[in-house]
Amino acid sequence: MSKTDVINQDLAKERSKCEFNIEELTNYLDGSAQATENRRKLENKVLSTEGLLDKIPEDFLSHKEKYENAVRKAVLFYRALNNAQDPNMSDQEKANATYRSLLPSAVFKDQSPFTLHVAMFIPTILGQANEEQKKYWLARASKMDLIGTYAQTELGHGTFIRGLETTATYDPKTEEFVLHSPTLSSYKWWPGSLAHTANYCVVMAHLYSQGKSCGIQPFIVQLRDEETHMPLPGIKLGEIGAKLGFNTVNNGFLGFENHRIARDRMLMKNAQISKDGTFTKSVNSKLTYGTMVYVRVAIVNGMANQLARAATIAVRYSAVRRQSELKPGAGEPQIMDYVTQQHKLYIAIASSHAFSLIAKWLTRKYYSVTADLEKGNTGELPELHATACCLKAVSTLDTTGLIERCRLSCGGHGYMLSSNLPQIYGLATAAFTYEGEFTVLMLQTARSLVKAWEQASAGKPLSPTMSYLTQKGQSSKWSNSIDGIIDGFQRVAQGKLESAIASIKKYSKQGLAPEDAWNMSSVRLVAASEAHARVVILSTYKSELERTTTSLSEPLRRVLGYLLHLYAFYWTLEKVGDLLLYTSISEGDIQQLEDVYEDLLGKVRPNAVGLVDAFDFRDQILNSTLGAYDGRVYERLMEEALKSPLNAEPVNQSFHKYLKPFMQGKL
Numbered sequence: 001m002s003k004t005d006v007i008n009q010d011l012a013k014e015r016s017k018c019e020f021n022i023e024e025l026t027n028y029l030d031g032s033a034q035a036t037e038n039r040r041k042l043e044n045k046v047l048s049t050e051g052l053l054d055k056i057p058e059d060f061l062s063h064k065e066k067y068e069n070a071v072r073k074a075v076l077f078y079r080a081l082n083n084a085q086d087p088n089m090s091d092q093e094k095a096n097a098t099y100r101s102l103l104p105s106a107v108f109k110d111q112s113p114f115t116l117h118v119a120m121f122i123p124t125i126l127g128q129a130n131e132e133q134k135k136y137w138l139a140r141a142s143k144m145d146l147i148g149t150y151a152q153t154e155l156g157h158g159t160f161i162r163g164l165e166t167t168a169t170y171d172p173k174t175e176e177f178v179l180h181s182p183t184l185s186s187y188k189w190w191p192g193s194l195a196h197t198a199n200y201c202v203v204m205a206h207l208y209s210q211g212k213s214c215g216i217q218p219f220i221v222q223l224r225d226e227e228t229h230m231p232l233p234g235i236k237l238g239e240i241g242a243k244l245g246f247n248t249v250n251n252g253f254l255g256f257e258n259h260r261i262a263r264d265r266m267l268m269k270n271a272q273i274s275k276d277g278t279f280t281k282s283v284n285s286k287l288t289y290g291t292m293v294y295v296r297v298a299i300v301n302g303m304a305n306q307l308a309r310a311a312t313i314a315v316r317y318s319a320v321r322r323q324s325e326l327k328p329g330a331g332e333p334q335i336m337d338y339v340t341q342q343h344k345l346y347i348a349i350a351s352s353h354a355f356s357l358i359a360k361w362l363t364r365k366y367y368s369v370t371a372d373l374e375k376g377n378t379g380e381l382p383e384l385h386a387t388a389c390c391l392k393a394v395s396t397l398d399t400t401g402l403i404e405r406c407r408l409s410c411g412g413h414g415y416m417l418s419s420n421l422p423q424i425y426g427l428a429t430a431a432f433t434y435e436g437e438f439t440v441l442m443l444q445t446a447r448s449l450v451k452a453w454e455q456a457s458a459g460k461p462l463s464p465t466m467s468y469l470t471q472k473g474q475s476s477k478w479s480n481s482i483d484g485i486i487d488g489f490q491r492v493a494q495g496k497l498e499s500a501i502a503s504i505k506k507y508s509k510q511g512l513a514p515e516d517a518w519n520m521s522s523v524r525l526v527a528a529s530e531a532h533a534r535v536v537i538l539s540t541y542k543s544e545l546e547r548t549t550t551s552l553s554e555p556l557r558r559v560l561g562y563l564l565h566l567y568a569f570y571w572t573l574e575k576v577g578d579l580l581l582y583t584s585i586s587e588g589d590i591q592q593l594e595d596v597y598e599d600l601l602g603k604v605r606p607n608a609v610g611l612v613d614a615f616d617f618r619d620q621i622l623n624s625t626l627g628a629y630d631g632r633v634y635e636r637l638m639e640e641a642l643k644s645p646l647n648a649e650p651v652n653q654s655f656h657k658y659l660k661p662f663m664q665g666k667l
């Protein structure tokens with residue numbers, strides 16, 4: 001954080017009003033005071049690297065320049081990060097130091113062209129390679145003497161993996177696979193780094209051996225010559241073009257023309273092919289879920305971080321910005337004094353806290369289930385999968401909406417790319433689609449819920465996150481407490497699931513095939529999944545907050561309690577129609593909740609700037625004219641505007657070429 005001498009007076013006043021120790025909250029969010037220190041040291045070291053931060057804003061570069069600049073910075077960044085990491089730290093400590101730092105955001109307004117190497121290539125090797133393959137590929141991948149990516153999606157198919165058309169046909173004579181893209185729609189399309197950065201790739205392709213289909217399998221494919229970087233024969237590569245965001249990620253397309261790779265290039269932890277082409281199926285097809293779940297858990301954490309960044313920008317700006325009048329003659333108030341503004345922003349802070357705690361909880365669950373899997377016990381995997389699906393989906397839904405709300409809450413200046421809010425939105429909204437599209441994931445959770453409902457009806461026990469479904473039909477008296485609200489949300493989830501199941505039965509009775517009955521009921525099924533996700537989020541937020549805050553000071557615990565209550569009341573009021581339908585909530589209860597919610601906004605008000613300061617994003621990481629620590633909003637807006645290449649000369653050549661002849665009637 002760059003704490004300059006010139007701090008906007010309104011921001012300085014806000015900081016003096018804060019009721020808790022900001023550093024204590026930062027330490028809590030990082031995990032400990034030591035973790036904060038490690039993170040800050042790492043940020044200091046990396047960000048002091050010469051040439052890492054842009055002098056000309058990325059937004060003023062052409063598409064090609066953006067990519068070339070991003071590759072230059074990615075190399076510097078990777079080296080700086082490696083040199084800055086304390087060699088005595090364990091992998092876990094290193095991960096903790098980078099977990100919350102969003103360091104790459106200081107360097108890339110979008111993302112690094114190496115993102116896929118770290119986020120998908122390495123995790124896939126870890127999850128799907130056998131021991132021998134892991135040893136070879138991880139040794140190379142971890143020191144980045146190759147750059148990898150992950151290619152699953154094709155032009156014609158993303159969600160429906162069984163529909164992928166790329167083929168890998170095993171040839172026992174040469175002990176090779178022949179990779180082929182038989183149609184235009186079979187071209188791989190979307191993978192980050194694929195166009196011009198990566199030279200290796202995990203390719204998901206349909207395996208055929210001995211004339212039979214062996215399903216979709218992962219293969220490591222060399223794409224480019226290691227010396228010249230030219231695409232290898234039989235490999236067609238290119239970039240897919242400009243997008244809403246991710247423009248420095250180098251998303252590409254890839255096609256194969258009977259390209260041959262050796263037998264040991266199939267990742268063989270879960271399924272194998274012998275020299276003669278005999279295919280051995282995975283003992284348990286669920287084993288491949290591991291990588292997917294891991295990435296989805298990481299996305300929930302990513303949403304907490306991006307939301308925190310957007311909230312920091314919008315809250316600081318709202319403390320600096322003055323507009324209109326509240327009382328005649330009292331001068332223009334800070335826009336944060338408008339209760340509507342508080343309503344727009346504080347839920348973003350609370351949601352970031354909720355998702356951060358939930359991501360940590362889900363990570364612990366992931367490691368415990370992975371340890372069980374190693375022992376051959378897959379019992380807990382379906383619950384983890386169902387939970388990760390709906391939490392990834394709902395956290396990206398909420399984050400996308402709340403970041404856009406933060407942007408809108410900054411009025412016209414939020415529309416400036418220099419505010420960084422549009423780019424943060426671009427990053428978050430992509431996560432709504434990749435790694436499992438929203439609706440598709442919600443329907444996967446719905447499938448588990450329907451199964452759980454049937455198990456509950458048969459008197460069988462349910463997994464912990466769904467056990468509330470066994471209390472079917474019980475309606476307790478409404479209470480405006482957090483436990484009362486969780487109970488109410490459980491009734492809503494039950495009610496919506498019951499309605500979806502009744503709908504499936506109705507359509508089946510009418511003679512529809514099971515798939516058609518499911519499709520006809522799918523709007524209700526998605527609603528049931530969302531209601532279930534709200535139960536998991538709220539109950540986990542509460543239990544994890546209680547579990548992790550016992551040693552914190554009373555003022556901090558109080559303010560974190562305000563956020564939990566604000567979150568619970570906000571969602572109760574948002575979903576009041578559902579609650580009226582499925583619980584005994586009364587008009588009086590709702591009015592009381594509205595009063596308490598407004599009171600809570602007032603309690604968070606003096607702490608709002610402190611709460612976002614505690615996220616501890618340095619100015620380089622916020623990368624925003626509106627959100628810097630010192631609040632020099634107007635100065636920064638002007639400084640950035642002056643960097644526009646159009647401002648380099650007083651008269652643009654287009655005046656002489658077009659405007660002048662046009663205005664003088666000579667065109």
Ligand SMILES: Cc1cc2nc3c(=O)[nH]c(=O)nc-3n(C[C@H](O)[C@H](O)[C@H](O)COP(=O)(O)OP(=O)(O)OC[C@H]3O[C@@H](n4cnc5c(N)ncnc54)[C@H](O)[C@@H]3O)c2cc1C
Nearest residue numbers: 150151152153157158159190191192430433434435437439
């Ligand atoms: C920024 C970005 C980066 C990406 N990076 C990669 C990458 O590195 N590697 C890679 O392989 N891929 C990547 N992808 C691709 C991504 O994984 C897919 O776009 C995603 O899986 C969705 O698939 P789709 O595009 O085919 O959408 P579709 O499945 O065609 O979805 C379109 C619509 O159809 C609906 N729909 C589809 N199936 C169903 C169903 N069964 N029931 C109800 N509705 C349905 C969806 O809800 C959606 O509304 C990336 C995508 C983006 C946007």
